[in-house]
Amino acid sequence: HAPEIARRIVPGQFLMLRLAGMNDPLIGRPLALYDTVLNSSGRLEAVDVVYLVKGKFTSRLRQARSGQMIDVWGPLGNGFEHSPPAADHLIMVAGGIGQTPFLSLAQEALGFKQYGDPSRTVPQATRVTFCYGARSAEFIATSDFEKYCPDIRLATDDGSRGHHGLVTDLLKQV
Numbered sequence: 001h002a003p004e005i006a007r008r009i010v011p012g013q014f015l016m017l018r019l020a021g022m023n024d025p026l027i028g029r030p031l032a033l034y035d036t037v038l039n040s041s042g043r044l045e046a047v048d049v050v051y052l053v054k055g056k057f058t059s060r061l062r063q064a065r066s067g068q069m070i071d072v073w074g075p076l077g078n079g080f081e082h083s084p085p086a087a088d089h090l091i092m093v094a095g096g097i098g099q100t101p102f103l104s105l106a107q108e109a110l111g112f113k114q115y116g117d118p119s120r121t122v123p124q125a126t127r128v129t130f131c132y133g134a135r136s137a138e139f140i141a142t143s144d145f146e147k148y149c150p151d152i153r154l155a156t157d158d159g160s161r162g163h164h165g166l167v168t169d170l171l172k173q174v
């Protein structure tokens with residue numbers, strides 16, 4: 001729950017998170033914006049981030065209970081270009097957990113949502129292709145993208161889903 005951050009953040013920016021009242025781990029962790037959340041009145045009230053449980057911080061974050069305080073700084077970073085060149089076809093390429101900033105970018109480029117304060121005006125794309133690679137099928141998470149990106153191309157290192165190889169191979173095909 002961070003209405004002020006949700007109002008200001010733009011695709012490609014990130015937040016620094018730290019568990020309040022804990023000094024281990026001491027340093028905050030950067031997490032990219034996945035999306036913003038509206039309340040029942042249609043007002044921005046929260047930011048949504050996605051993470052892979054890998055180390056001490058994300059393990060503790062997974063154990064956090066509803067209502068537990070989390071220190072959040074942001075929005076940080078420059079985000080994606082303020083005035084991207086006009087393009088009919090937006091092609092996004094990501095690997096692993098690096099897909100997180102692209103959901104908001106796709107929504108913005110297709111005109112489903114506006115971000116920032118004041119809201120950014122970006123050239124609209126008529127189609128979006130999402131090339132996404134991961135180690136194996138168990139790490140593929142595309143359900144949120146399917147609404148905005150009907151052209152999703154997958155690659156896995158082990159060939160368990162989609163193209164067997166690198167995500168950059170898919171970019172060459174597009």
